[in-house]
Amino acid sequence: MVTAKPAAGGGRWVEISPERLRGWLDGFYGRHQGADESGLVLTGTNNGDRATLFPPPGLDGVADIDALLTGVATPPRIGLLLARKGAMAAGIVDGTAITASKVERFHVHGRTAAGGWSQQRYARRRDNQADQVAGKAADIAERILLPEVATLAALVCGGDRGTVDAILEDRRLAPLAALRHERLLEVAEPRLVVLEEAAVAARKVRIHLVP
Incomplete structure (x- = not known):
């Protein structure tokens, strides 16, 4: 295509x-x-x-x-890490096939129209939730991607750059971060079908x- x-x-x-x-x-x-x-x-x-x-x-x-x-x-064999605020997906692409993967959705509070103290309270809650989501996503990346890092030619990321950055800031994932390719794929909210589409896009x- x-x-x-x-x-x-x-x-x-x-x-x-x-x-x-x-x-x-x-x-x-x-x-x-x-x-x-x-x-x-x-x-x-x-x-x-x-x-x-x-x-x-x-x-x-x-x-x-x-x-x-x-x-x-x-x-070549590559890793995929797709993330947005409400979901993430990690996968190993071996040639043209996804041989290992995990997709996870997270609950994140939306913005509130209230002002003053209430708005600040919700902002802090969202920040805390974002940190928790990044930690949970890093756990998944550690489980799916990190054991294969020595066999990967690159790590290809997609989605929201800030969310991906936050995940890869986890010190456990330093070997993966070192393989990160500069290109950021444009993807919808991560699901299995989105991961499969990203595996195709990454080869282009x-x-x-x-x-």
Whole structure:
């Protein structure tokens, strides 16, 4: 599957599933009457259009197109950590299959319209609940992800950045935090189906096209 959206600063981002990458490359060459390759950057022969390819998490060390094609054909083992204030999911993705997972929902009080002391009291309660949720989520991450950390090529996170950050601040998860990939997946409230969708999204190759 191919998805595209505008890129900040110009051009657009395209996300390509590994199975379609070779066909996309053939199409780029065909549309541009060939292309010059420099590492993971393609420049069209006929008009200078540029495509910069970014490997999926776990393949950050690949340096050219051939190595990228080889790498995506045998996807690395990664961990997934998805979190929002009311739910989290953790999973191990072995190639293309989720081999271990846990999804958990948490009760978190919403905001109150009351002001003054009452509002402050509810704000403190929400803060305390957020801390408790982060701790419970860290417990799950420790149980599902940490035993496999030595076998993981990357940890891919998704959801609310602040919530994910709070979970990974737990000192027990330092080995996982060290594997965290810079990309944050956009996901709905974590459920099993959302975890499965994230496993697919994490394998995609991102391409910055200009123009």
